[in-house]
Amino acid sequence: MFLNGGELDEITVFRRELHRRPELSGQEVETARTVTQALRSREPDAIVTNLGGHGLAAVYQGTADGPTVMIRAELDALPIEELSSLPHRSEILGKGHLCGHDGHTAILMALAKGLSHRRPARGRAILLFQPAEENGAGAAAVLADPKFETLKPDFVFSLHNFPGLPLGHVALVEGPVNCASRGMKIVLSGKTSHASCPEDGIPPTFAVARLLEELTALGAGGRLDADFTLVTVTHARLGEPAFGISPGRAEIWATLRTLTDAQMAALVESAEALVHKHAEAGGLASSISYEDIFHQCSNAPEAVDELRRALAEEEISHDKGASTLPMNASEDFGLFGRVAPSAMFFLGAGENHPRLHNPDYDFPDALIAVGARAFMRTIRNLLG
Structure with a gap:
C-alpha cells in the first residue's frame, strides 16, 4: 500500500x-x-x-x-x-x-x-x-x-x-x-363534482385504472438484454381523501427502466402514447414530466x-x-x-x-x- x-x-x-x-x-x-x-x-x-x-x-x-x-x-x-x-x-x-x-x-x-x-x-x-x-x-x-x-x-x-x-x-x-432509467410524472386533469352526481364532472378514475395496468404491462422484465424493459408504478393519487367529492385530478408516478438508451426512447414513446390515448378517451387534459433521468x-x-x-x-x-x-x-x-x-x-x-x-x-x-x-x-x- x-x-x-x-x-x-x-x-x-x-x-x-x-x-x-x-x-x-x-x-x-x-x-x-x-x-x-x-x-x-x-x-x-x-x-x-x-x-x-x-x-x-x-x-x-x-x-x-x-x-x-x-x-x-x-x-x-x-x-x-x-x-x-x-x-x-x-x-x-x-x-x-x-x-x-x-x-x-x-x-x-x-x-x-x-x-x-x-x-x-x-x-x-x-x-x-x-x-x-x-x-x-x-x-x-x-x-x-x-x-x-x-x-x-x-x-x-x-x-x-x-x-x-x-x-x-x-x-x-x-x-x-x-440500466437507463427515468421517473415519469403523469398529471390528469378533469373536473370535480359532487360524489352523488359524478356525471356532472370529468373524473380521471377510469383512465387511472387503465394506466396502472397498461403502463406496468409495458415492462417485459426478465433477462437484462437489449430488449429489457421495466415499468414500476411508485406513487398514485386520485382526487382528495373525502367521500363527498368525485375527483377531477390524478397523478401517477412511474419509473421506466431499460438496459440501453435506445430502448428507453422506445419505452418513453409507448408510455406517452398510452397516457394520451386514455386522457383523450376520458376527456381529460394531461401533462407529462420527467425527473431523475439516468442514461445507460x-x-x-x-x-x-x-x-x-x-x-x-x-x-x-x-x-x-x-x-x-x-x-x-x-x-x-x-x-x-x-x-x-x-x-x-x-x-x-x-x-x-x-x-x-x-x-x-x-x-x-x-x-x-x-x-x-x-x-x-x-x-x-x-x-x-
Whole structure:
C-alpha cells in the first residue's frame, strides 16, 4: 500500500466525519467545503471548485506531456433516516450516507495523499468529486460546465461498493453495467363534482385504472438484454381523501427502466402514447414530466483492460461479474463515456452486508485501501 497505517487511519476518520453530516443532491455545500480544506494539505497543482454545482476537482500535474486520467467519486447522500447504533451515525435527521459515497470520497482522498508524495511522471491525474449523483443531475451538470473543458480526460474511472459480493472482491465487465432509467410524472386533469352526481364532472378514475395496468404491462422484465424493459408504478393519487367529492385530478408516478438508451426512447414513446390515448378517451387534459433521468452506463473495453491490469498487479481478487452484471440499478457515471473511454468496477462490501439504500448500511472502511490501490496502480500504469 502506498500509504502507511497512520495515513489510512486519518482517512478513515475523515470518512466517518463525512458520514455524520450527510447532504442531499445539489445541497453538498459543507461536504464540498470539507473536501476542499482537506485537499489543500494534499497540495494539488490546482483545485477547481463549483464544478457543475458543488463539485470540485483536484489536479496533479506531471512534468512531461501525457494523457489525462480522471478518477470520479460522488459527494451526495440520501433522504433516508439512518437506523444505526454506530458512533459515527448520521447527525442529520432524515438523511444518511446509505450508498457509500462517503467511502468513495475517502478513496479519492487516499489517492490525493499518495499523489502528493509522488506526482505522475507525465500527463495529469484528476480527482473529481461529483455532486448530485443520486438524482441523476450531477454528471450532466459537470460535463456542461465550461470549466470541464480545462479538465477534459482521456480516461475516466470510477467504482461502486457492492454488498452481496465478498469483501474486497471486484466484479468488472465490458459493455453494459447499469440500466437507463427515468421517473415519469403523469398529471390528469378533469373536473370535480359532487360524489352523488359524478356525471356532472370529468373524473380521471377510469383512465387511472387503465394506466396502472397498461403502463406496468409495458415492462417485459426478465433477462437484462437489449430488449429489457421495466415499468414500476411508485406513487398514485386520485382526487382528495373525502367521500363527498368525485375527483377531477390524478397523478401517477412511474419509473421506466431499460438496459440501453435506445430502448428507453422506445419505452418513453409507448408510455406517452398510452397516457394520451386514455386522457383523450376520458376527456381529460394531461401533462407529462420527467425527473431523475439516468442514461445507460457501459464500460469501454480499453478502460476495462487498464483496470484488469491494475487489479492483477495488485493481486486484488476479481472476475467478469457474470452473476451480478449488468445490474438493474442506475448510475449517472455513464455520461462520462461520451467524452472519454470510461469504466466502473464494483467492489464487494461483503456477502451479508446491509444492501445499498438500506437504513442500516455503512461503508466498510477496509475498502478504502483496496479501492485506492486499484486506482493508484491504474494511474501509475498510464502516467508513470
